[in-house]
Amino acid sequence: MKILFDVAYLYYLPHFTPVLDELKAQGTELGIVFHSEPPATIKTQLASLAEIHIINEDDLVSFYITQNPDWIVFGHAAEIAEQLNSHCKTALILHGLGPKSTYYNASSSPIQYRFVESEHRTQTLQQLYPDKTFVTTGYTKLDPLVNGTSENIDLADKGLVPGKKTILYSPTFYPSTIEKFPKNWPEQFSDYNILIKPHYLSLIKSAYKKQRELFEHWKNYPNVYLASPEEQSLLPFMATADLMISETSSALFEFMALNKPVIVGHFLKLRVGYWGFLKYRLQKRLSDDYRLFKEIGTNINHYHELKEAVENNLRNPKLFEQQRLKYIEQIVGTVDGHCSKRVANFLLNN
Incomplete structure (x- = not known):
């Protein structure tokens, strides 16, 4: 059997790699299709796992038809699946957990199967799209953490202090708190290690140049480590951190699955079109899952509330534990380290 994985963005890889490992172990012919040239380090890491292809988006359909695979696995709502479904089967492993409405809207695409x-x-999803096929498997990205195959960050190697509590700041690209943080905020948290793991789009898109300038400034503080673009997986950062700070992002749901405290920042920098009465545009981007953030951790509306929230959650890490445990099964599903195996078995048996 031949299975190709479509990597439109590098941040799809942590969702795909555990499945690739399972399929490789069963002798499957595998290919990874990048839409642009990936960093050399990533190509090297994947070379033993699958054949690497770099294909321009305009040429994807003809490439896939020529390759004649049994399956193509996407990480987003790929409209090109409509042109491919008569040639092979198509599946979706979405690259996040929500809460943006795109989580649910993704199934309006012509992709035939979706792993949930x-x-x-x-x-x-079945109620929303009764004609689509959904397969409950769990969240593949977390398998390496559960199985102990994801390494922690070596704090000493990064110039940080192993004995200190570690904060993970993992902001999304938009809407984001990044530009609402003071330039000297690491100084105000000098008693802690700070890991900053930006969203990949913050690091590559011209629209987020000011965010990159702040990251570059913050990384000069002795208690800060800034992830490089090549460090695509959030898993080592989550495994290492004692607490996560983010916005209403799926990364918080992932961290919640580890039953560690989270802080949800609502002090966002919004584009002009989202100001005032037009904030309803922002709400339209979010699903009903948005309300869950109010329950899984401390929610703050201003930066000046952050220090107290951090200190309180680190003193009392079980503060929201019951709510976290309640929603792990609802949002993340079964966290048993076998999610990727369930995906792989479905692909191979169908």
């Missing part, structure tokens, strides 16, 4: 994290979400 939880039975609760499968039921919701």
Whole structure:
């Protein structure tokens, strides 16, 4: 059997790699299709796992038809699946957990099959799209953490202090808190290690140049380590951190699955079109899952609330534990280290 994985962006890889490992172990012919040249380090890491292809988006359809695979696995709502479904089967492993409405809207695409994290979400999606096929497998990205194959960050190697508590700041690209943080905020948290893991789009898109300038400034503080673009997986950062700070991002749901405290920042820098009465545009981008953020951790509306929130959660890490445990099964599904195996078995048996 031949299975190709479509990597439109590098941040799809942590969702795909555990499945690739399972399929490789079963002797499957595998290919990874990048839409642009990936960093050399990533190509080297993947070379033993699958054949690497770099294909321009305009040439994807003809490439896939020529390759004649049994399956193509996408990480987003790929409209080109409509032209491919008569040649092979298509599947979706979405590159996140929500809460943006695109999580649910992704199934309006012509992709035939979708692997879903939880039975609760499968039921919701099936009601929305009764003609589509959904397969409950769990969240593949977390398998390496559960199985102990994801390495922690070596704090000493990064110039940080192993004995200190470690904060993970993992902001999304938009809407984001990044530009609402003071330039000297690491100084105000000098008692802690700070890991900054930006979203990949913050690092590559011209629209987010000011965000990159702040990252470059913050990394000069002795208690800060800034992830490089090549460090695509959030897993080592999550494994190492004692607490995560982010916005209403799927990364918080992922960290929640480890039953560690989270802080949700609502002090966002919004584009002009989202100001004032037009904030309803922002709400339209978010699904009903947005309300869950109010329950899984401390929510703050201003930066000046952050220090107290961090200190309080690190003193009391079980503060929101019951709510976290309640929603892990609903959002993330079964966290048993075998999610990728379930995906791989479905692909091979169908």
